Amino acid sequence: GENVEQHPSTLSVQEGDxxxxxxxxxxxxxxxxxxxxxxxxxxxxxxxxxxxxxxxKKDQRIAVTLNKTAKHFSLHITETQPExxxxxxxxxxGADGLTFGKGTHxxxxx
Amino acid sequence: xxxxxxxxxxxxxxxGQSMTLQCAQDMNHNSMYWYRQDPGMGLRLIYYSASExxxxxxxxxxxxxxxxxxxxxxxxxxxxxxxxxTSVYFCASRAGQGGHYGYTFGSGTRLTVV
Numbered sequence: 001g002e003n004v005e006q007h008p009s010t011l012s013v014q015e016g017d018x019x020x021x022x023x024x025x026x027x028x029x030x031x032x033x034x035x036x037x038x039x040x041x042x043x044x045x046x047x048x049x050x051x052x053x054x055x056x057k058k059d060q061r062i063a064v065t066l067n068k069t070a071k072h073f074s075l076h077i078t079e080t081q082p083e084x085x086x087x088x089x090x091x092x093x094g095a096d097g098l099t100f101g102k103g104t105h106x107x108x109x110x
Numbered sequence: 111x112x113x114x115x116x117x118x119x120x121x122x123x124x125x126g127q128s129m130t131l132q133c134a135q136d137m138n139h140n141s142m143y144w145y146r147q148d149p150g151m152g153l154r155l156i157y158y159s160a161s162e163x164x165x166x167x168x169x170x171x172x173x174x175x176x177x178x179x180x181x182x183x184x185x186x187x188x189x190x191x192x193x194x195x196t197s198v199y200f201c202a203s204r205a206g207q208g209g210h211y212g213y214t215f216g217s218g219t220r221l222t223v224v
Contacts, residue, residue, distance in 0.1 A: 034211075
């Protein structure tokens with residue numbers, strides 16, 4: 001089955017700086033890679049996704065990149081704001097389901 | 111609002127008691143999932159139902175049972191609760207067809223077993 005590794009487990013950045021979270025996956029058949037944001041006391045919420053036929057996708061301050069050859073994908077958040085503080089999960093898979101990383105706790109320092 | 115609804119939001123049980131966590135979705139999704147979330151462990155899959163009428167074990171099924179009552183509802187039952195089952199439980203659903211593979215999560219049930 002699929003195995004998704006996520007790093008780092010905790011990331012602290014100054015407000016206004018950029019944050020990058022990295023993931024790797026093992027199953028070359030995986031073709032869908034969504035990212036989820038979980039705020040305190042809430043369920044995870046889909047914030048952006050990328051499919052294997054695309055190398056990069058942007059949505060305002062958030063971007064995801066995918067390197068199929070290396071089986072790496074990353075989440076980039078620019079101009080970080082206090083409301084970006086949360087736990088972020090990467091995931092990978094496709095029609096048969098998703099496998100989640102263990103999460104990154106992003107802390108935005110004022 | 112369309113989405114996944116979980117009840118109850120909070121529950122305290124004594125060791126050995128039983129209870130059922132309820133989950134319902136109104137998006138006509140085919141697949142439904144139960145996860146537990148513990149500090150440092152991420153989301154661990156307990157059981158899932160790929161379609162109405164089917165259920166399968168996930169990573170941590172011991173001590174749990176599930177029922178896919180119909181397309182909308184997927185319940186999780188603890189027959190004899192143990193302190194190790196203290197956790198936050200999330201239900202999720204997804205269409206699973208036509209490239210719509212993203213999950214929609216409920217807001218969670220925080221369960222404490224004393």
